[in-house]
Amino acid sequence: MNYLERKHRFLFFLRRHQPLKICLILSPSVIWVFLFSFIPLLIMIYHSFMTKGPLGQVLHIFTLANYEKLSFLYLGVFWRSIRLAGMTTFFCFIIGYAVAYWIAIYGGRWKNLFIFLIVIPSWSSLLVRIYAWLFLFRDSGIINYLLMQSSLIDSPIPMTFNEVGVLGCLIYTYLPFMILPLYASIARLDQSVLEAALDLGASPFNRLLKVTIPLTKGGIISGVILTFIPAIGEYIIPDLVGGAKVTMMGNLIADKFLSFRNWPLGSAITTALLIIILLLIFVYAKSEKQSGLFEVQES
Amino acid sequence: MCSSRKIMSAAPLIALSIVLILSSTLFAAGDMPPDLLEKVAKEGKKLNVYNWGYYIAEDTIPKFEQEFGVKVTYDTFESADAMMAKVQAGGGGYDVVIADNEYVQYLIRLKKLQPLNHKWLPNMKNIMDKFVNPSYDPGNTYSIPYLWGSAGFVYNTKYTKDDPNLSDTCSWAAILQGDKYAGKIGMMDSWGVSIAAALFYSGYSMNTHEKAHLMKAQEILLAQKKNVKAYGEVRKLLEAEEVYLATLWSGDSVGVSERNPAIKYCAPKEGMMLYLDNWTILKGTERPATAHLWMNYLLRAKVAANNANYVHFATTNQAALPDIDESDRNNPAVYPSEAVMKRSEFSEAFDGEQLTLREEIWEIVKAR
Amino acid sequence: MKRNIFSRLALGNKLLPIFVILVFTVTYAPLIVMMIYSFNSPGHDVQIESGYAHEYVRASEKWNGFSPVWYKRILSDKHLLRALVVSVIVTFTAVPVSIVIGTMTAFALYRFKFWGKWIFEQTLLSTLLIPEVVIGISLLLFFVGFLQIKLGIRTIFISHVAFTIPLVTLVVIARMQRMDPTLEEAAMDLGADEIATFRKVTLPLLMPAILAATLLAFPWSFNDFVISYFVAGPGSTTLPIYIYSMLKVGVSPVVNALGTVIVMFSIILVLGASLMQRLRKS
Numbered sequence: 001m002n003y004l005e006r007k008h009r010f011l012f013f014l015r016r017h018q019p020l021k022i023c024l025i026l027s028p029s030v031i032w033v034f035l036f037s038f039i040p041l042l043i044m045i046y047h048s049f050m051t052k053g054p055l056g057q058v059l060h061i062f063t064l065a066n067y068e069k070l071s072f073l074y075l076g077v078f079w080r081s082i083r084l085a086g087m088t089t090f091f092c093f094i095i096g097y098a099v100a101y102w103i104a105i106y107g108g109r110w111k112n113l114f115i116f117l118i119v120i121p122s123w124s125s126l127l128v129r130i131y132a133w134l135f136l137f138r139d140s141g142i143i144n145y146l147l148m149q150s151s152l153i154d155s156p157i158p159m160t161f162n163e164v165g166v167l168g169c170l171i172y173t174y175l176p177f178m179i180l181p182l183y184a185s186i187a188r189l190d191q192s193v194l195e196a197a198l199d200l201g202a203s204p205f206n207r208l209l210k211v212t213i214p215l216t217k218g219g220i221i222s223g224v225i226l227t228f229i230p231a232i233g234e235y236i237i238p239d240l241v242g243g244a245k246v247t248m249m250g251n252l253i254a255d256k257f258l259s260f261r262n263w264p265l266g267s268a269i270t271t272a273l274l275i276i277i278l279l280l281i282f283v284y285a286k287s288e289k290q291s292g293l294f295e296v297q298e299s
Numbered sequence: 300m301c302s303s304r305k306i307m308s309a310a311p312l313i314a315l316s317i318v319l320i321l322s323s324t325l326f327a328a329g330d331m332p333p334d335l336l337e338k339v340a341k342e343g344k345k346l347n348v349y350n351w352g353y354y355i356a357e358d359t360i361p362k363f364e365q366e367f368g369v370k371v372t373y374d375t376f377e378s379a380d381a382m383m384a385k386v387q388a389g390g391g392g393y394d395v396v397i398a399d400n401e402y403v404q405y406l407i408r409l410k411k412l413q414p415l416n417h418k419w420l421p422n423m424k425n426i427m428d429k430f431v432n433p434s435y436d437p438g439n440t441y442s443i444p445y446l447w448g449s450a451g452f453v454y455n456t457k458y459t460k461d462d463p464n465l466s467d468t469c470s471w472a473a474i475l476q477g478d479k480y481a482g483k484i485g486m487m488d489s490w491g492v493s494i495a496a497a498l499f500y501s502g503y504s505m506n507t508h509e510k511a512h513l514m515k516a517q518e519i520l521l522a523q524k525k526n527v528k529a530y531g532e533v534r535k536l537l538e539a540e541e542v543y544l545a546t547l548w549s550g551d552s553v554g555v556s557e558r559n560p561a562i563k564y565c566a567p568k569e570g571m572m573l574y575l576d577n578w579t580i581l582k583g584t585e586r587p588a589t590a591h592l593w594m595n596y597l598l599r600a601k602v603a604a605n606n607a608n609y610v611h612f613a614t615t616n617q618a619a620l621p622d623i624d625e626s627d628r629n630n631p632a633v634y635p636s637e638a639v640m641k642r643s644e645f646s647e648a649f650d651g652e653q654l655t656l657r658e659e660i661w662e663i664v665k666a667r
Numbered sequence: 668m669k670r671n672i673f674s675r676l677a678l679g680n681k682l683l684p685i686f687v688i689l690v691f692t693v694t695y696a697p698l699i700v701m702m703i704y705s706f707n708s709p710g711h712d713v714q715i716e717s718g719y720a721h722e723y724v725r726a727s728e729k730w731n732g733f734s735p736v737w738y739k740r741i742l743s744d745k746h747l748l749r750a751l752v753v754s755v756i757v758t759f760t761a762v763p764v765s766i767v768i769g770t771m772t773a774f775a776l777y778r779f780k781f782w783g784k785w786i787f788e789q790t791l792l793s794t795l796l797i798p799e800v801v802i803g804i805s806l807l808l809f810f811v812g813f814l815q816i817k818l819g820i821r822t823i824f825i826s827h828v829a830f831t832i833p834l835v836t837l838v839v840i841a842r843m844q845r846m847d848p849t850l851e852e853a854a855m856d857l858g859a860d861e862i863a864t865f866r867k868v869t870l871p872l873l874m875p876a877i878l879a880a881t882l883l884a885f886p887w888s889f890n891d892f893v894i895s896y897f898v899a900g901p902g903s904t905t906l907p908i909y910i911y912s913m914l915k916v917g918v919s920p921v922v923n924a925l926g927t928v929i930v931m932f933s934i935i936l937v938l939g940a941s942l943m944q945r946l947r948k949s
Contacts, residue, residue: 022779029772029832030787036829037794040805043813058812077666095690102687116941121694123883124933125890127910128926132697135704135923140539142700156541158482161529172693225796233798235893240914243529244488247666250800255662257804257897258381262658267808270801277801281793347901352912372902377915385818385900392817392901532915 041274048267058263066268074252074269081249084163085231088170089178092227093220095171096178101212104186105194115183122176130240133169134160161243169241170231177230178223185219186212225284229277249273331595335419336367338588344369346589349385349393351576352377354446356609363596369589378489386411386581394584395593399574400435401491403442404648406579412441413580419591422598425618430575435648442577443594444615446607448549449635449643450492450572457561458483458543469565471500474544475519481526485545488531490661491646492546493520495572499642505572506647510656517660524664537562549632553611556632564632570642575615698930705923708734737924747925750909757820757905758889761827766881768828769835770873774865776836777843791833802830803897810898818900826898827888834887835880842876882941886933 015021051061103114121129136142137159144156159165189212197207213220235250244251249269256266344367352375360371374393376382379402386396387409398406406412417423420443423431430444452474459465459480464473474484475497486493495505497516507513529536533545537555547555552564578597580590596602604622607614613633614623627633635643649657708731741747776788794802806829810822854868892907899908906929913922 019781022775022781025771025775028768029775029836032768032829033787033790033794033832036806036809036825037802038790040802040809043809044801044805047808047812074666098683099687099690102683106684117691118694120934120937121698121930123886123890123937124698124930125892125907125910125926127890127892127907127914128701128929129697131910131914131922131926132701136697136700138539139541158528172697175690175694229796230798233800235798235800236911244531244665245524245527245529250798252666253800253804255665257807258378258384261380261384261387263808263812266804270804274797274801277797278793281789281796285789285792349901374901374904375912377912392819 044267044274045271046267047264048271050264050267052262052264063264066265067272069265070268070272077247077249077252078272080247081232084167084170084246084248085228085234087167088174088231089224089228091167091171092175092178093223096175096182096223097213097220100179100182100186104183104189105191111187115180118179119176122173126173126236127240129173130169130237133172134241137165137168160241161245163242163246166238166242166246166248169237170234173237174227174231177226181219181222181226182216183219185216185222189215221284221287225280229280232277233273330422330599331592332419332421335588335591335595339367339369339592342586342589344589345372346370346395346586346593347372347374347393348593349374349376349382349396351375351397354397354576354610354612356605359597359602359606362602363593367592367596369592371593379491393581394586394590396579396581397445397576398442398579399576399646400433401574401646401648403577403579404435405650407436407441408648408650411582413582413584413587414440415443415580415594416587416591419588420595420598422595425598425600425603425616427615427617430615433575435645436577442579443598445576445578445597446550446610446612447573447575447615448612448633449566450487450489450495450546450548450574451552451564451566451632452496452544452546453537453552453555453562453564455537455540455543455559455562457540465565468568471496471567471569473565474546475500475523478526480543482528483541483543484523484527485533485536485542486523486527486530487533487546487548489546490657492572493664494657494660495644495646496546499567499569499571502569505570505644508653513656513660517663520660520664521667524667530665548612549635550610550612552632553627553630566631566635566639566643568639568642570639570644573640573643573645575645698926701923702927702930705737705920705927706733706735707920707923708732709736709920737920738928740921741925741928744921746904747906747909750904750906753820753903754889754906757823757827757895758885761824762831762881762884762888765828765831765884766835766877769832769880770839770877772832772836773839773843774869777840791836794830794833795837799891799893802826803894806894807897818898818903820900820903822898822900823895823903823905826894827891830891830894831884831888834884838880838883839873839876842873842879846872878943882937885936890929890933 047058048066049062049064051059051063051065053059099118103111103118107114134141138144139156139158139160141160143159144153147153148156159168193215194207194212197211198204202210232248233250234248235254238246238248238251239254242248242251253266253270253273256262256269346369348371350373354375360373363369364371376385379399382396382398383402383405386393386406396406403412417439423439423443426439426444430447432438433444436442452471454462454465454469454473456465459473462473462479464470464476474480494513494516497519498505498507498512500519501512501515503509503512503515528542533542533547534551534555536542537545537547538558547564549564549566552562556562556564578594580587580594584590597606598616600616600618601622603614603616604619607616607619608622608624608627611627611630611633613627614620631639772791776784803826806822806826807818810816810818816822850872851864851868854864890907891905892911895905896908896911899905910922910925913925
């Protein structure tokens with residue numbers, strides 16, 4: 001049989017066996033994702049039930065002690081994470097909606113350019129951006145320097161190494177992730193509907209509340225999810241900008257692994273975080289199911 | 300007749316000079332046992348080293364690589380705990396790792412270290428007597444001392460005038476007590492140093508096992524927290540003068556003082572934590588001979604002196620003493636006074652409940 | 668009506684644009700300031716041929732004049748260059764692999780219906796949302812606690828592919844949904860088999876999406892810090908990991924220069940690729 005015939009035989013065979021075709025195409029992905037994303041999470045959950053040895057090793061003895069330890073100390077950190085992530089999402093939403101709205105409605109020919117400009121920085125290194133932020137806002141940074149030089153203030157305003165600084169940097173980092181889905185949603189709005197609302201006597205503010213926002217619900221939810229969920233587990237920003245004083249879940253977890261060698265406890269905290277996040281994703285997924293993120297084309 | 304006599308008496312001289320010439324060419328590797336060098340060649344001439352950042356002279360590695368033709372992969376860590384995490388997690392592929400007195404004990408107990416072959420370390424004779432056969436590693440079975448230092452704190456004299464706690468004899472009170480420097484204090488992100496400081500200040504031993512003592516330390520650290528600008532990154536903050544006081548390793552303080560002479564190191568009168576860093580070989584290494592080669596090289600007087608001078612920490616090498624910089628030798632930061640040394644202590648290797656207690660204290664301090 | 672149009676204009680033309688400009692300014696200010704200061708001359712002589720590019724130098728807020736000395740310092744730092752090489756190796760191997768696998772996944776998810784599809788989709792999506800700390804740590808436990816293999820470039824490679832595949836899949840699928848399915852059908856009607864259809868029709872149509880995915884995946888992998896930090900081993904320090912340790916020690920001027928290089932590199936990459944896309948279209 002020559003190559004052509006063999007190929008046809010093979011394709012014929014595949015055509016009959018749809019499942020096999022699917023398997024073949026999907027297998028690398030499934031293997032990789034399953035092996036290196038899914039299984040590690042299981043391993044981590046396993047470790048959360050293990051005991052920490054006296055010298056920081058892992059003893060394979062089942063225990064629930066780690067979960068008992070998720071006591072009021074960690075609840076404080078947990079609450080802080082939710083609070084900061086929530087505030088970040090809120091401010092990103094307010095700012096993001098305004099910007100996305102303006103670009104979508106008034107951007108004109110340069111719409112794409114504007115969105116591009118907003119998003120580009122988020123493609124460069126996060127560490128560098130955080131560093132640049134610190135450089136600007138530190139006590140010895142440019143802003144404080146200029147303010148002091150012009151005698152507006154006597155001593156530097158501490159905008160770093162505290163919660164305010166961390167919040168500011170979080171907003172700065174996550175804004176593009178909020179703007180993008182919002183913009184996508186607003187840009188698809190039917191302009192005539194907006195005009196009609198005005199013609200019917202609504203004030204711009206009312207229109208915003210009662211028409212624009214409800215119509216862009218999908219984008220809002222996407223933006224919120226894309227901001228809130230990763231923000232809860234943010235590690236670098238509270239570490240570098242918070243000076244290890246503002247402890248969020250991410251830092252707590254990393255500490256357990258890198259500082260204290262208490263892997264079982266660290267795993268327990270991570271598992272708890274994971275469960276919360278999975279719940280949130282689940283809620284989002286259910287609501288997305290109607291609009292179908294992954295549509296199926298009948299072939 | 301005369302000539303033959305001359306030749307006769309010249310012969311031993313010639314022989315001697317030949318021997319001298321030959322041995323001088325071998326001198327460079329003369330302190331390395333030949334069987335060690337053989338084994339090194341068989342091991343592939345590579346070495347993975349794991350050390351503190353900025354803890355070796357810049358030319359040490361290139362010179363080592365040049366002399367022995369060994370390719371060194373040199374990685375650094377910024378915290379002992381991070382090192383322990385990597386090593387405990389399965390070695391991380393390193394052959395030689397540096398660990399201080401405390402962590403050497405952990406590693407020995409965890410059976411992560413390989414016993415040393417002293418026959419391959421003839422330069423061990425250079426080690427100072429007081430560091431030979433230490434209590435944390437009897438007989439130097441697993442470790443070779445490298446440098447030692449202390450963990451006190453530095454203060455910027457430009458901003459700390461008239462502080463009674465920073466007069467001729469300084470005290471931990473300056474950095475731990477009171478609101479004088481609110482928002483201008485930096486603490487290293489190390490529970491060992493911080494808890495030790497609080498314990499010394501309260502008059503207790505840093506190695507105490509008493510829960511009551513530790514609770515007092517926790518109180519002090521918690522009360523101090525609102526005045527602390529940041530935990531970690533202290534060098535940066537000191538240089539930028541965003542903090543006026545900060546806990547710091549002794550050697551690092553010399554570098555900081557060099558760049559800003561207003562900053563001085565305090566070896567507190569209550570005592571401070573001391574640490575002695577050692578080179579160790581991880582068990583299961585594929586290159587034990589090369590690892591020994593590295594250690595023996597670092598024990599050479601000149602090499603040890605060079606390293607000590609570059610990083611400004613105190614040497615453990617007797618033969619290196621003559622080559623130590625005058626400025627370091629006279630610097631109380633590097634070589635503290637007898638009085639302070641008496642009060643200072645090396646850290647014990649905490650485990651089990653003691654370790655958990657201390658970890659919890661640090662967590663509480665940082666998380667609140 | 669007049670009142671309405673007027674108030675609409677007022678909102679649209681006064682407050683909002685100013686606000687938007689403000690946001691753009693805040694977005695770019697830190698980066699621009701950093702770039703400017705990367706050329707700030709130090710107040711004193713600085714050693715260039717130092718093995719370590721970052722001895723402690725005071726960050727100067729004052730402008731001392733133009734000087735490229737910090738850039739020269741970058742080039743003389745052996746450790747930095749080595750980290751750069753590691754990053755390049757990891758990214759240039761991991762991204763192509765994940766593009767291939769990701770596109771295949773997108774194709775399968777788009778075309779076929781099968782058991783467990785929804786679960787698979789959600790797993791894929793979750794991987795993008797789960798905090799990197801969680802992913803990094805679970806991978807650390809997996810490699811070290813479970814498989815007990817040595818950490819190194821290989822583990823970083825595996826991890827990068829694993830978390831880039833979902834990204835690629837998402838981008839490609841989004842594009843596929845806007846693709847005209849009839850084109851494929853037409854090709855098949857005209858006698859082409861699946862493989863030829865895929866090669867000659869589907870793939871070219873997907874090229875923009877694949878390109879976009881590559882554009883997103885490269886910076887993501889190159890600049891990744893958290894995950895790489897947990898799974899790196901000896902000799903496999905990537906550039907972001909190196910930058911992090913530099914930041915912890917804290918020397919401003921060299922980091923300014925390095926940061927500028929990285930940002931410019933990312934921007935040029937993205938601009939260049941999208942320009943290519945524009946040209947192709949026309």
